[in-house]
Amino acid sequence: MDLNLQQRNLEHxxxxxxxxxxxxxxxxxxxxxxYDESCKSCMDLExxxxxxxxxxxxxxxxxxxxxxxxxxxxTGYCYxxxxxxxxxxxxxxxxxxKQGKCVFLSSGSEAVEFGIRVLRSLSGRKKLLCxxxxxxxxxxxxxxxxxxxxxxxxxxxCQTCEKxxxxxxxxxxxxxxPFESLGGFVLEPGSxxxxxxxxxSAFIHNLVKMIKSSGGRIHINEITTGxxxxxxxxxxxxxxxxxxxxxxxxxxxxxxxxSAIAISGEVAGMLDENSFxxxxxxxxxxxGCRVAKEVIEVIRKxxxxxxxxxxxxxxLSQLKLFCxxxxxxxxxxxxGLMIAIEFHGSGSWPAAxxxxxxxxxxxxxxxxxxxxxxxxxxxxVVEREELAQFLKAVKEALILTERINQNE
Numbered sequence: 001m002d003l004n005l006q007q008r009n010l011e012h013x014x015x016x017x018x019x020x021x022x023x024x025x026x027x028x029x030x031x032x033x034x035y036d037e038s039c040k041s042c043m044d045l046e047x048x049x050x051x052x053x054x055x056x057x058x059x060x061x062x063x064x065x066x067x068x069x070x071x072x073x074x075t076g077y078c079y080x081x082x083x084x085x086x087x088x089x090x091x092x093x094x095x096x097x098k099q100g101k102c103v104f105l106s107s108g109s110e111a112v113e114f115g116i117r118v119l120r121s122l123s124g125r126k127k128l129l130c131x132x133x134x135x136x137x138x139x140x141x142x143x144x145x146x147x148x149x150x151x152x153x154x155x156x157x158c159q160t161c162e163k164x165x166x167x168x169x170x171x172x173x174x175x176x177x178p179f180e181s182l183g184g185f186v187l188e189p190g191s192x193x194x195x196x197x198x199x200x201s202a203f204i205h206n207l208v209k210m211i212k213s214s215g216g217r218i219h220i221n222e223i224t225t226g227x228x229x230x231x232x233x234x235x236x237x238x239x240x241x242x243x244x245x246x247x248x249x250x251x252x253x254x255x256x257x258x259s260a261i262a263i264s265g266e267v268a269g270m271l272d273e274n275s276f277x278x279x280x281x282x283x284x285x286x287x288g289c290r291v292a293k294e295v296i297e298v299i300r301k302x303x304x305x306x307x308x309x310x311x312x313x314x315x316l317s318q319l320k321l322f323c324x325x326x327x328x329x330x331x332x333x334x335x336g337l338m339i340a341i342e343f344h345g346s347g348s349w350p351a352a353x354x355x356x357x358x359x360x361x362x363x364x365x366x367x368x369x370x371x372x373x374x375x376x377x378x379x380x381v382v383e384r385e386e387l388a389q390f391l392k393a394v395k396e397a398l399i400l401t402e403r404i405n406q407n408e
Contacts, residue, residue, distance in 0.1 A: 009024040009025055010024050018369040019367070019369065020367070022359060022364070023036055023042070025037050029044075029056030029057055030055070030056055030057050031055040031056060031057075031379070031381060032044055032045075032055055032056075032378065032379050032381070032382050032386060033056070034056065034364075041362065042359070042362050042363065042364050043362055043363050043364065043386065043390065044056070044364050044378075044379070045363055045364060045365050045376050045377065045378045045382075045390065046364055046365060046366045046375070046376075046377055047251075047377050047378060047379050048255060049250070050224055050229070050250050050251070050366075050377045051249075051250045051251055051253070051254065051255050052251070052254050052255050052379050053227050053228055053229065053251040053254060053295070053299065053304070053379055053380045053381075054254045054295060054298055054299070054304075054379065054380065054381055055379040055381045055382075056255070056379075058254055058298065058381075060294055060297075060298050061254050061255075061256070061291060061294050061295060061298070064290050064291055064293075064294035065256070065287065065290070065291060067290070068083070068286060068287050068290040068291075069287070071286070072286050072287075073285065073286060073287040074282070074285050074286070074287070075284065075285065075286060077279065080284060080286075081286040081289075083286045083289050083290050083293065084104065084284045084286060084289045086289075086293055087102070087104065087289035087290070087292050087293040088101065088102035088104075088289075090292070090293045090296045090297070091248075091252075091260055091262055091292065091296065092262055094233045094234075094296055095233070095234065095246050095262045096233075096237070097262055097264055097265065098265070099264070099265030099268075100262060100263050100264050100265045100267075100268055101262075101263050101265075101268040102260050102261065102262050102263065103260065103261050103263070103278070103283065103284065104258060104259070104260045104283065104284045104285065104288055104289055104292070105258075105259045105260065105261070105280060105282070105283060106257050106258065106259060106280070106282045106288070107138075107249055107257060107259050108137070108223035108224075108247065108248070108249025108250055108259050109136075109137035109138040109139055109140070109142065109143070109223075109249075110137075110259060110280070111223070111247035111248065111249055111259040111260060111261045112136050112137045112142050112186070112219075112221050112223065112247045113137055113139070113140040113141065113142055114247070114261050114278060115186070115219040115221075115245040115247045115261050116128065116136075116140070116141055116142060116186065116219070117278070118217075118219070118245060118261075118263070118267070118271065118276070119183050119184035119186070119216070119217050119219055119245070120183050120184075121271075121274065121276055122183070122184075122217060122267065122270060122271075122274075123183030123184060123215060123216055123217065124183070125181060125182060125183030125216070126148070126149055126183070127148070127149060127150065127151055127178075127181055127182055127183065128149065128150055128151070128182060128183055128184050128185070128186055129150075129151050129153060129177065129182050129184070129185040129186070129207070129211065129216075130145075130150055130151075130152060130153070130185070130186045130187070130188075131152075131153050131155055131187070131188065131192075131199065132152045132153060132154040132155065132156075133155075133192045133193050133195065133197065134186070134187075134188040134191075134192070134193065134221070135188065135191065135193040135194070136186060136188065136221055142186075151177065151178065151182060153173070153177065153207075154173075155173065155199055155203065157173060158173060158199065158200055158203050159197070159200075161200070164200040164202065164203065165200070165202055166202055167200060167202035167203045167205070167206050169206055169210075174206060174207070174210070177207075177210070179210045179211060179213075179214040179216070180214050182211060182214065182216050183216050183217070184211060184216040184217040184218065184219055184244075185207055185208065185211045185216060185217075185218050185219070186219045186220075186221055187204065187207075187218065187219070187220050187221065187236065187243075188220075188221040188223075188224075188225070188235075189204075189220060189221075189222070189225050189230075189234075189235030189236050189238065189239060190225045190230060190235045190238075190335060190338065191223075191224040191225055191235075191338075193368075194340070194366070194368040194371060194373070194375055195333075195340055195342065195371065195373055196333045196334060196335075196338055196339065196340035196375065197333060198238075198333070198335065201238075201239050201240075204239045204241065205239070205240075205241065208241050217244040217245065217267065218241065218242075218243040218244050218245070219243065219244065219245040219246075219247065220234065220235070220236045220243040220245070220246045220247070221247055222234045222235055222236070222246055222247060222248045223247065223248065223249045223250050223259075224250055224338075225338065226246075226248045226250070226251065226252075227248060227250065227251030227252055227295070227299070228251070228299055228304055228305045228308050228336070228380050229251065229308070229336055229337060229338050229377065229380075230308075230335040230336040230338055231305065231308050231309030231312055231335055231336030231337075232305065232309075232336070233305060234246065234248075235335075238335065242264075243264070244263070244264050244266070244267045245261060245262070245263055245264070245267065246261065246262040247259070247260075247261045248260050248261070248262070251295070252292050252295060253288060253291050253292060253295065254291065254295050256287075256288060256291045257288070258285075258288030258289070258291055258292050260292065299380070302381075304380040304381065305380075307380065308336045308337050308380045309336055311337060311382065311384055311387060312334060312335065312336040312337045312338070312339070314384060314387065315334075315337070315339060315376070315378075315387050315391075316332065316334040316339055318387075318391050319332050319334075319339065319341065319391070319394065320332050322391060322394060322395050322398065323341070323398065326398055326401075326402060327344070327405075328343050328344050328345065328350050328401065328402075328405060329341065329342075329343060329344070329398075330342045330343055330344045334376075337376075337377060337378050337379075337380060337382070338375075338377055339375070339376045339377075340373050340374065340375045340376070341373060341374045341376070342372065342373040343372045343373065344372075345372055346372070347372065348367070348370075348371070348372055349372070350372075350401045350404075350405075351367055351371070351372045351373055351374050352367060353397075353400075353401060353404070354374060354394075354397045354398070354401055355367040355374060357393075357396070357397035357400060357401075358393055358394070358397055361393040361396070361397075362393075363390055363393055
């Protein structure tokens with residue numbers, strides 16, 4: 001499409017995401033594919049903004065929306081609907097909470113901010129712990145990350161530590177944390193602001209142990225790592241820890257704007273006793289809850305988490321095999337269908353070039369502004385054969401990149 005025409009198509013839209021706008025008039029989407037007005041298709045290996053684990057326009061989710069539209073879509077502060085309770089039970093079961101309660105909201109950022117407010121309310125302490133490379137939210141305390149509210153733990157040294165499998169509590173990285181002044185730990189288990197880095201298990205266990213022993217609580221931010229993305233229901237389940245709060249968004253609505261925070265039974269009881277209040281116009285809306293319940297049911301019925309693990313292992317192993325011998329590839333990391341390819345070099349070379357070459361071949365991956373890395377987050381419903389075709393495109397793009405490097 002002509003660039004000037006693309007610009008006219010969105011003349012009155014403020015495009016401020018920081019991402020390159022490639023297509024301006026997608027008229028249809030189905031499964032892993034999006035289609036423009038010329039019926040040209042692209043395979044969406046970014047899952048929208050990582051929000052469509054069931055692919056675009058999943059028929060069961062669409063039918064759930066249609067059914068709920070004929071009943072009730074929105075409730076008030078003094079009346080509710082049974083579907084909210086049924087959705088809460090489904091979410092808590094996926095989280096592994098035998099008891100507990102849920103609050104449904106509209107965005108992942110809001111769910112994280114809600115959890116932060118709970119941590120501070122329970123502990124009476126303003127300061128919280130988070131890893132230095134975590135992205136927690138688009139607004140509020142999570143976005144501002146003021147030093148008087150957050151202790152940022154730089155764990156880069158832990159990535160190459162010889163004692164990573166045991167994690168010595170006497171290590172200066174842990175000894176320098178002021179646990180007695182912290183109200184809790186907000187853990188993002190693997191996304192690392194798009195770079196897909198996974199903290200060592202023993203390290204996380206020690207942090208959780210020390211936070212809890214000092215009276216703090218554990219809040220897991222599963223906005224990008226939850227709803228099956230990592231090959232388990234949630235990213236924290238790779239660490240065998242028990243959180244107090246779990247915030248989730250993105251895939252919970254398969255594109256519909258619904259988020260949730262799951263609260264352990266103990267913490268829910270404390271909030272009831274302390275008369276904790278939070279009011280938002282679209283809190284516990286029946287329509288969003290019906291969607292969330294359907295998404296969870298489809299993932300269970302179609303065994304998508306086990307399939308995600310299997311297909312993710314295949315994709316990761318093949319990418320590592322294909323990238324062997326290319327000096328510009330720094331590292332490939334992943335769990336389930338959440339994979340990052342990081343490159344050597346300053347700026348966005350060669351990530352931006354490979355991104356464009358993949359798009360030219362009909363594939364959309366994620367190129368985060370300011371990062372020399374590509375992120376691959378296909379819908380959980382992607383077929384192995386589709387991944388095989390994508391791998392061929394990756395191989396072609398790598399070959400072209402190597403030629404450019406050799407000619408410089």
